[in-house]
Structure formats: structure tokens, C-alpha cells
Amino acid sequence: MDTLKSLLQEMEQEAQTTEKMLSRIPDDKYQWKPHPKSMTIEQLSTHIAELPTWVSLTLHTDGLDFATVPYEPKKVSGTAELMKLFEDSLADGYSNLQKADVSTFDKIWTLRNGEQILNQRSKADVIRMTYCQIVHHRAQLGVYLRLLDIPIPGSYGPSADEQGF
Structure with a gap:
């Protein structure tokens, strides 16, 4: 499978799981957080919701x-x-x-804070990293929901909640 087709397919698959997870958040829990150093549900969920735009940012x-x-x-x-x-x-x-022009996928994309380089990867790798960030933060959100006793949807198969455990 070519890189573009693979990236599109993965984006679609992860979007379905992300949508299920985000849709479970009760409106009255957006300011809740499990620890003083943690993000609120609003901060975490909006970050997850915005991450697909990093694909466009990376490409352009x-x-x-x-x-x-x-x-x-x-x-x-x-x-x-x-x-x-x-x-x-x-x-x-x-x-x-x-x-996307796949010929640009090997070009280097740099994330920095002024002179400090935080990350430097090919554009294709940054797109994959974006997907990994979505999965990572979605897992964090799953912990938040579990602590609030909200049933968790399955990600790559049925969850314990969906199996009745």
C-alpha cells in the first residue's frame, strides 16, 4: 500500500474511535481533572479534537x-x-x-520554541506522530472517563464495558 493511501486509511480508522470517545463526555464534566497537574477534560478533549489540523499544518x-x-x-x-x-x-x-503532494513527504518539518528545536522529522513522520498524539491523548481521556465511571468505548475491539464486565 502506498504511503498516502495508508495515511488516509489510518486517519479514517482513528477518527471513528476518537469520535466515539469524545462523544462520551458529559457536558457537566468539562472542568474536571484527575490531578492538579492534569489538564481539564475541556483542555484535553479540545486538544484531541484539534489535532487533525496538524496534518494540514504539516503539509503546508x-x-x-x-x-x-x-x-x-x-x-x-x-x-x-x-x-x-x-x-x-x-x-x-x-x-x-x-x-497532498507525496513528493514533499520526505521534506523536514521542524517544531521549535525560538532557537530550541523540539522535534525535526520528515513531513510523513510528523503526520504519523500526529496520529500517535491523538491515540496517546485519547487514552488519557479514557482514564479520565473511567475515573468518572463513564463507560469506555472500544478502540480496536470491544471494551470491558461493551462486553459487560
Whole structure:
């Protein structure tokens, strides 16, 4: 399978699981967090919902400098807004990936904070890293939901909740 087709397929598959997880968040839990050093559910879930736009960012730039473009997280007031944010982010990332010039996939993309280089990888690797970030933060969200006794959807098969355990 070629790289572009593989990346598109993986984006679709992970989006289905991400959508199931995000949709479980109760509207009254967005300010909850399991520990003082943890993000709130709102911070974590909006970060997850925005991550598909990193595919577009990667394809259309040579990098990101947090010193000149500080991250400003989106605010949502509930799950309906969160799902819309995710849907829009996914559509943006997917449509840009569909039109991607695969000859640029080997070009280096740099994440930095001023002079400090945080990460440097090929554009294809950054797209894969974006997917890994979605999965990583989705797992964090699963822990949050479990601590709130909210049933967890399956990711790559049925969850214990779906099996009745």
C-alpha cells in the first residue's frame, strides 16, 4: 500500500474511535481533572479534537515556532461544540491529505520554541506522530472517563464495558 493511501486509511480508522470517545463526555464534566497537574477534560478533549489540523499544518509549512505562533486552545461549552470542532478539524486534515503532494513527504518539518528545536522529522513522520498524539491523548481521556465511571468505548475491539464486565 502506498504511503498516502495508508495515511488516509489510518486517519479514517482513528477518527471513528476518537469520535466515539469524545462523544462520551458529559457536558457537566468539562472542568474536571484527575490531578492538579492534569489538564481539564475541556483542555484535553479540545486538544484531541484539534489535532487533525496538524496534518494540514504539516503539509503546508516547513514547521511551527511556538515563540512566534503561541498555541491558543479552543474553548467549547459542551459535547455538541466539541464534536463540531472535531468534525471540522478532521475534514480539514483529511481533505488536505487527499490533495497532498507525496513528493514533499520526505521534506523536514521542524517544531521549535525560538532557537530550541523540539522535534525535526520528515513531513510523513510528523503526520504519523500526529496520529500517535491523538491515540496517546485519547487514552488519557479514557482514564479520565473511567475515573468518572463513564463507560469506555472500544478502540480496536470491544471494551470491558461493551462486553459487560
